[in-house]
Amino acid sequence: MPAPPAFLRRGPLREGTFTSALHEPRTVVAVGRWLGVALLVCFLTGLTSHLLQGPPGWLAPHLPARPVNGYRITQGLHVISGLAAIPLVGAKLWVVYPRLFEWPPARSVLHALERLGIAVLVAAVLLELFTGLLNTLQWYPWPFPFRQTHFWLGWLATGGLLVHLAVKAPLVASVWWRRAAPALAQRRAFLAATAAAVGTVTLVTAGQSVPWLRALDLLAPRRPDIGPQGLPVNRTAAQAGTVTVPVGWRLRVDGPRPYELTLADLAELPQYELELPISCVEGWSAAARWTGVRMADLVRRAGALPGSAVRVTSLEVEGPYRVMEMPAPYVDDPLSLLALRVNGEVLDADHGFPARVIAPNRPGVLQTKWVERIEVIA
Ligand SMILES: Nc1nc2c(c(=O)[nH]1)N[C@H]1C(S)=C(S)[C@@H](COP(=O)(O)O)O[C@H]1N2
Numbered sequence: 001m002p003a004p005p006a007f008l009r010r011g012p013l014r015e016g017t018f019t020s021a022l023h024e025p026r027t028v029v030a031v032g033r034w035l036g037v038a039l040l041v042c043f044l045t046g047l048t049s050h051l052l053q054g055p056p057g058w059l060a061p062h063l064p065a066r067p068v069n070g071y072r073i074t075q076g077l078h079v080i081s082g083l084a085a086i087p088l089v090g091a092k093l094w095v096v097y098p099r100l101f102e103w104p105p106a107r108s109v110l111h112a113l114e115r116l117g118i119a120v121l122v123a124a125v126l127l128e129l130f131t132g133l134l135n136t137l138q139w140y141p142w143p144f145p146f147r148q149t150h151f152w153l154g155w156l157a158t159g160g161l162l163v164h165l166a167v168k169a170p171l172v173a174s175v176w177w178r179r180a181a182p183a184l185a186q187r188r189a190f191l192a193a194t195a196a197a198v199g200t201v202t203l204v205t206a207g208q209s210v211p212w213l214r215a216l217d218l219l220a221p222r223r224p225d226i227g228p229q230g231l232p233v234n235r236t237a238a239q240a241g242t243v244t245v246p247v248g249w250r251l252r253v254d255g256p257r258p259y260e261l262t263l264a265d266l267a268e269l270p271q272y273e274l275e276l277p278i279s280c281v282e283g284w285s286a287a288a289r290w291t292g293v294r295m296a297d298l299v300r301r302a303g304a305l306p307g308s309a310v311r312v313t314s315l316e317v318e319g320p321y322r323v324m325e326m327p328a329p330y331v332d333d334p335l336s337l338l339a340l341r342v343n344g345e346v347l348d349a350d351h352g353f354p355a356r357v358i359a360p361n362r363p364g365v366l367q368t369k370w371v372e373r374i375e376v377i378a
Pocket residue numbers: 231232233234235240278279280281314316319321322350351352364365366367368369370
């Protein structure tokens with residue numbers, strides 16, 4: 001059989017186009033290890049967030065209301081690991097990009113499938129990190145729903161990553177411990193630069209959830225200590241359609257023995273003061289001192305037994321967080337309040353005046369503001 005013509009053997013690029021000695025497996029594995037850890041942490045914490053935010057029916061009664069700071073920590077880690085993954089993906093792709101011009105593009109059906117898998121993996125990871133980053137900025141320049149898309153892309157990326165690792169396992173194993181002697185100094189510099197990029201990104205953003213890094217919080221969209229009453233606001237009363245509290249507002253509690261309470265009635269009930277964080281899914285979190293009535297006391301008064309779940313409705317006219325369901329473990333927890341005050345003052349309109357929910361180990365989106373009604377549902 002005659003040899004194929006030269007251009008088919010060589011491909012469109014000249015030999016030696018990619019001159020760096022760093023386009024080699026040992027560097028790929030070094031960066032890939034860090035990236036793998038970041039993506040794994042990001043995936044697991046993301047899954048946690050998804051389940052806490054919208055649990056399937058069978059799971060809801062078992063969600064834990066403790067540890068108090070659980071969601072604050074997992075969601076803080078989610079955003080920290082996701083942001084760290086951005087420079088890591090950049091470094092990883094730079095090390096391997098000459099493979100994009102591999103010639104011939106496919107040596108066999110299997111090889112073609114492997115490359116297709118990598119294309120899906122890279123696309124899923126890039127889109128996942130991009131949508132996540134824009135979400136931390138509350139910017140949604142796309143027509144699809146963020147949370148579902150982010151969730152399924154996460155599975156796609158993780159599945160793609162596992163297949164990729166399985167295919168590359170022999171290669172990874174063969175270089176895992178080996179030192180790349182010829183390019184050692186260059187590699188060290190490259191890895192140090194990558195680490196410095198990751199460290200910088202982390203240090204200037206992690207302060208949005210890590211209190212002792214607050215002073216360095218230069219690039220995160222929010223400072224957790226700036227906002228009315230020393231607490232940031234995700235959606236102001238004006239953004240929520242100028243929530244108007246009717247004159248003579250009453251809290252309505254529906255259950256076996258429904259009743260209504262005025263603000264003065266609520267203030268007469270036993271008040272509890274405790275410190276709980278708002279932990280926004282977008283990455284910031286901040287602790288505050290809340291004062292109010294226990295959720296459990298309110299639903300007991302309506303004749304509901306322990307183990308009841310409730311639905312809470314806001315005065316807000318429309319919005320994805322107008323109605324919230326609270327599973328029994330949160331309702332029964334002595335730390336779950338219908339708060340009337342924050343940091344010693346009556347709630348600001350932007351923090352949910354006249355009353356808002358605050359409960360331990362829950363995403364911020366479920367800490368419903370401007371509450372008007374509580375219904376016992378099960
Ligand atoms: N009714 C209602 N409650 C809401 C929201 C909302 O849009 N509508 N936003 C939630 C979100 S996303 C967060 S992070 C917290 C923020 O509470 P804060 O504004 O008091 O800090 O409120 C939650 N409660």
